[in-house]
Ligand code: NDP
């Protein structure tokens with residue numbers, strides 16, 4: 001139950017920015033914050049917390065926090081928390097929504113434009129002082145398939161359309177997300193076959209784990225690129241390596257991986273048609289996350305329902 005007219009007792013747990021969050025909140029009158037940047041300092045600091053803001057958190061502490069009512073995850077994805085059995089069912093998990101769409105769009109468009117405009121080739125030519133003209137391709141007229149037409153997918157769709165792309169969207173149930181053509185999970189094969197670029201912006205859930213496997217990869221056009229900025233485990237990595245070896249797809253642009261950081265021995269580093277970016281497509285900036293956290297603190301103080309509450313049963 002919310003506490004009328006006082007802010008919840010909050011623990012902000014973050015390895016590098018806990019103090020920055022606390023200062024940001026303090027400047028707005030939230031004094032009930034304890035900032036913790038090391039796991040070993042969490043207990044007993046969190047013992048009477050009513051709210052926690054964090055990325056991850058040691059699950060064994062949840063049952064020892066009887067006053068805990070809600071968690072503000074300082075990120076969009078919550079796959080690391082939703083199914084923790086230690087977390088009591090009545091504790092609400094809120095995620096971050098809003099600031100990621102722009103960043104993700106720029107990541108996706110930058111990477112697609114780099115391919116069609118031949119940026120690597122041009123930089124190489126310049127370094128060798130070679131004047132060699134060629135006809136770059138365009139994004140205009142191509143189909144971007146977005147698996148996961150949520151907050152981020154919709155933002156990418158809007159910006160891709162400004163480049164003349166047609167957007168095909170796949171979602172779980174909703175079809176009102178503004179794609180030019182909408183697909184449901186049972187239409188994965190048809191969806192994959194319809195795209196020039198297949199961008200994964202799905203949450204990782206029991207349903208989406210390994211969803212891009214041999215069948216989806218085989219359905220993709222040999223000229224198509226797979227892009228993953230959702231979660232690494234959406235893709236069956238062995239199947240992807242096999243598809244790359246067989247030239248079943250043109251290449252892959254990957255921001256997320258089954259294991260992060262990507263091990264130096266992972267073969268994905270070595271493919272000329274694989275682009276690896278280190279999970280930075282859309283980062284959590286302190287000012288953005290603190291603002292979302294503050295809005296929820298105010299709503300909680302005022303007895304209003306929290307924003308962006310995750311459906312723990314659904315997994316996102
Ligand atoms: P949302 O919850 O807003 O959107 C999720 C979308 O996925 C919805 O359209 C939903 O369908 C769809 N979906 C869920 N399950 C399925 C399924 N089984 N089959 C088909 N579609 C499904 O999430 P966001 O857009 O905010 O974020 C998406 C993900 O992006 C995050 O969970 C995170 O993993 C990742 N991310 C990565 C970042 C990075 O830097 N690489 C940064 C930020 C986020 P419906 O609309 O019907 O509910």
Ligand code: OXD
Nearest residue numbers: 075076077282283284
């Ligand atoms: C997120 C992420 O989920 O950065 O916000 O991956």
